[in-house]
Amino acid sequence: DTGVSQDPRHKITKRGQNVTFRCDPISEHNRLYWYRQTLGQGPEFLTYFQNEAQLEKSRLLSDRFSAERPKGSFSTLEIQRTEQGDSAMYLCAIRGGNTEAFFGQGTRLTVV
């Protein structure tokens, strides 16, 4: 148990549909990250929050992507008008202070 729960674990959606993923840290950590991992690649940074403030967004995060962390606890990542290129594993991680990041199990998205 890494202390990070992601839901759903798997999502299959048709191209053009909207999807939303949720990340729930079990304990309080002020930093929360979203990463995307495609097959055979390392995780790529998407965005990060310090408490409820979204402090950095990657250029990978097109305007179809939006992330929120409304109360500084759980976070959601929404993808609008999904495309086949969005198929990937979406990973959430938490980090407190100058320590390692703890990752959830990920949400595997398949766009058909």
Added chain:
Amino acid sequence: AQSVTQLDSQVPVFEEAPVELRCNYSSSVSVYLFWYVQYPNQGLQLLLKYLSGSTLVKGINGFEAEFNKSQTSFHLRKPSVHISDTAEYFCAVIQGAQKLVFGQGTRLTINP
């Protein structure tokens, strides 16, 4: 921006043989370095970390890594591998900025 290079995309070894997975990073200033392991369809699990102090760090499952500042390397080693070590291994760095930057990963395959 910092970057991480994992020099081998795949490493096949026989069971009980030693293994070294290579990692080089680009930054010349102080960094935090990590190795993560990922089993199929799972999130990332921390193997070990270097924050400061001794350059030889020991992690879980018998793995260790050596931080070499002059060569900007952080190679992962295990003296005797087991079938259960078959997985994808990722080297990552944090420097200044708050996000982890990952290498492309090394697939370790253990043959009986």
